Amino acid sequence: xxxxxxxxxxxxxxxxxxxxxxxxxxxxxxxxxxxxxxxxxxxxxxxxxxxxxxxxxxxxxxxxxxxxxxxxxxxxxxxxxxxxxxxxxxxxxxxxxxxxxxxxxxxxxxxxxxxxxxxxxxxxxxxxxxxxxxxxxxxxxxxxxxxxxxxxxxxxxxxxxxxxxxxxxxxxxxxxxxxxxxxxxxxxxxxxxxxxxxxxxxxxxxxxxxxxxxxxxxxxxxxxxxxx
Amino acid sequence: xxxxxxxxxxxxxxxxxxxxxxxxxxxxxxxxxxxxxxxxxxxxxxxxxxxxxxxxxxxxxxxxxxxxxxxxxxxxxxxxxxxxxxxxxxxxxxxxxxxxxxxxxxxxxxxxxxxxxxxxxxxxxxxxxxxxxxxxxxxxxxxxxxxxxxxxxxxxxxxxxxxxxxxxxxxxxxxxxxxxxxxxxxxxxxxxxxxxxxxxxxxxxxxxxxxxxxxxxxxxxxxxxxxxxxxxxxxxxxxxxxxxxxxxxxxxxxxxxxxxxxxxxxxxxxxxxxxxxxxxxxxxxxxxxxxxxxxxxxxxxxxxxxxxxxxxxxxxxxxxxxxxxxxxxxxxxxxxxxxxxxxxxxxxxxxxxxxxxxxxxxxxxxxxxxxxxxxxxxxxxxxxxxxxxxxxxxxxxxxxxxxxxxxxxxxxxxxxx
Numbered sequence: 266x267x268x269x270x271x272x273x274x275x276x277x278x279x280x281x282x283x284x285x286x287x288x289x290x291x292x293x294x295x296x297x298x299x300x301x302x303x304x305x306x307x308x309x310x311x312x313x314x315x316x317x318x319x320x321x322x323x324x325x326x327x328x329x330x331x332x333x334x335x336x337x338x339x340x341x342x343x344x345x346x347x348x349x350x351x352x353x354x355x356x357x358x359x360x361x362x363x364x365x366x367x368x369x370x371x372x373x374x375x376x377x378x379x380x381x382x383x384x385x386x387x388x389x390x391x392x393x394x395x396x397x398x399x400x401x402x403x404x405x406x407x408x409x410x411x412x413x414x415x416x417x418x419x420x421x422x423x424x425x426x427x428x429x430x431x432x433x434x435x436x437x438x439x440x441x442x443x444x445x446x447x448x449x450x451x452x453x454x455x456x457x458x459x460x461x462x463x464x465x466x467x468x469x470x471x472x473x474x475x476x477x478x479x480x481x482x483x484x485x486x487x488x489x490x491x492x493x
Numbered sequence: 494x495x496x497x498x499x500x501x502x503x504x505x506x507x508x509x510x511x512x513x514x515x516x517x518x519x520x521x522x523x524x525x526x527x528x529x530x531x532x533x534x535x536x537x538x539x540x541x542x543x544x545x546x547x548x549x550x551x552x553x554x555x556x557x558x559x560x561x562x563x564x565x566x567x568x569x570x571x572x573x574x575x576x577x578x579x580x581x582x583x584x585x586x587x588x589x590x591x592x593x594x595x596x597x598x599x600x601x602x603x604x605x606x607x608x609x610x611x612x613x614x615x616x617x618x619x620x621x622x623x624x625x626x627x628x629x630x631x632x633x634x635x636x637x638x639x640x641x642x643x644x645x646x647x648x649x650x651x652x653x654x655x656x657x658x659x660x661x662x663x664x665x666x667x668x669x670x671x672x673x674x675x676x677x678x679x680x681x682x683x684x685x686x687x688x689x690x691x692x693x694x695x696x697x698x699x700x701x702x703x704x705x706x707x708x709x710x711x712x713x714x715x716x717x718x719x720x721x722x723x724x725x726x727x728x729x730x731x732x733x734x735x736x737x738x739x740x741x742x743x744x745x746x747x748x749x750x751x752x753x754x755x756x757x758x759x760x761x762x763x764x765x766x767x768x769x770x771x772x773x774x775x776x777x778x779x780x781x782x783x784x785x786x787x788x789x790x791x792x793x794x795x796x797x798x799x800x801x802x803x804x805x806x807x808x809x810x811x812x813x814x815x816x817x818x819x820x821x822x823x824x825x826x827x828x829x830x831x832x833x834x835x836x837x838x839x840x841x842x843x844x845x846x847x848x849x850x851x852x853x854x855x856x857x858x859x860x861x862x863x864x865x866x867x868x869x870x871x872x873x874x875x876x877x878x879x880x881x882x883x884x885x886x887x888x889x890x891x892x893x894x895x896x897x898x899x900x901x902x903x904x905x906x907x908x909x910x
Binding site: 292296299313 | 538541542543544545546728746748867870871873
């Protein structure tokens with residue numbers, strides 16, 4: 266059994282009233298710091314994220330609402346190879362393939378549906394796709410629905426979403442490097458061992474409070490290593 | 494002319510009943526609505542104290558404009574929601590007592606408001622102020638100019654009872670029945686446990702509550718809150734109002750502590766004990782029955798603020814700071830009657846009859862509001878006492894201190910007054 270050692274309480278603390286007053290002071294200090302700043306809309310110590318009005322910036326690789334990318338002519342990029350629906354662990358992708366001669370492709374999805382109630386947002390469909398036809402880089406959530414049929418996203422709806430870069434096209438260029446798809450930027454990214462398909466995002470702004478804490482702690486950790 | 498010798502035990506006539514009805518309406522409106530405002534304050538103030546934002550999204554949609562009023566609509570939304578909830582009664586509950594207990598718990602505190610003075614007196618017939626040094630700006634009688642007869646003034650309290658504080662102690666101690674019956678009638682072990690804790694705690698702290706203000710009664714030689722308030726309007730050496738908190742600092746701390754324990758709020762919230770007994774005696778109450786317990790607790794905060802203001806902070810008699818007294822009809826050196834503020838230094842600021850009474854009421858409300866905020870700050874600062882600590886604090890610390898306070902005050906008052 267471990268013995269609990271209670272901290273020593275002196276006479277001053279045993280009087281309760283002065284210490285309670287000090288405690289009230291701490292509480293009121295927070296209040297009087299936050300209240301005017303909140304009223305004037307200045308930056309205060311408040312850590313609450315007011316979600317719909319001021320959404321938090323997501324991580325660059327945030328997997329959100331799916332989208333189907335389009336070709337230069339505006340048709341769906343997908344070739345109905347079934348790789349995504351095969352890879353999908355929750356069987357939420359339903360594809361009905363069809364043939365076409367109009368476009369210079371052999372197959373295209375006549376039906377492409379994602380059941381968002383089944384989807385687990387693992388991103389395996391994106392990994393599996395050989396054509397960069399399905400992406401989850403819209404940067405938004407799947408919207409809530411009022412009935413179950415509303416959660417089944419059809420091909421047209423999925424094609425209507427834009428990526429976080431604001432376009433409906435893929436970042437890959439049809440025809441590859443020979444047709445000008447390989448840019449200096451992409452070469453640089455490949456050289457730096459970065460995924461060339463990752464869209465370019467603004468870096469996430471760091472919370473000043475937390476970064477300030479990190480800076481305080483950093484030298485202490487350094488000292489500890491020095492002793493070893 | 495009016496009586497030259499001030500007798501606090503003189504027989505009083507009944508007030509005009511129309512005025513009384515207006516005062517009852519006003520006080521009830523104030524008490525209930527203050528409680529609603531306190532719900533809002535409790536949430537948003539506590540949020541700011543804890544670096545949060547607090548609820549502010551309840552809104553009225555007028556076209557495309559959302560009216561939120563800083564979250565002030567939340568209490569309204571709460572009340573509407575809670576009244577439409579299912580009125581659940583446990584199968585084995587005693588239905589009659591279960592239905593009665595919310596009323597028994599809430600009514601006493603509303604009754605107690607009857608003797609709280611929220612303003613001085615007015616003399617519609619004409620002033621004949623009989624001020625004594627001891628009772629400060631307390632108007633003893635008015636003078637009907639036409640008949641040259643002395644008349645009772647219209648006082649800003651519902652009942653001018655000479656045993657005001659005694660009535661408060663008597664009635665507020667009845668609240669424990671509502672709590673005990675609530676727990677017992679619910680047929681629930683947690684509820685019973687909560688009501689047992691509440692009964693023990695409330696009865697224990699009532700002793701200290703009564704004894705702690707005994708010193709103030711001795712100094713005022715009256716139990717009427719109006720007299721006690723008036724007494725504090727007098728000056729101490731001409732520089733400082735004789736607030737009860739200066740005369741009886743220990744009594745103030747004891748009374749305030751015991752009063753918080755009586756309202757069963759943090760740090761004395763063992764009877765509710767959300768983390769251990771799930772809300773205690775109000776566990777099996779829903780809908781408007783729960784609402785009555787909830788509202789009763791908040792009205793109690795307002796009431797504690799009122800009583801502390803009246804006994805210890807000069808009530809309506811002084812400014813929110815102890816530097817000036819409101820006098821209505823003070824005989825000035827030039828022979829006229831002055832209505833306004835008598836400053837501690839000796840200067841007089843005339844305000845007019847109506848403005849003086851309004852200022853008195855505003856001053857009272859300001860102090861009461863500040864004390865409601867202090868009670869909230871205490872709630873959001875301190876952790877809950879253990880149950881044995883609650884009892885030890887009452888019987889071994891507060892009670893001996895309050896007895897010693899009464900004894901010393903009695904000895905001092907015997908030789909000084």
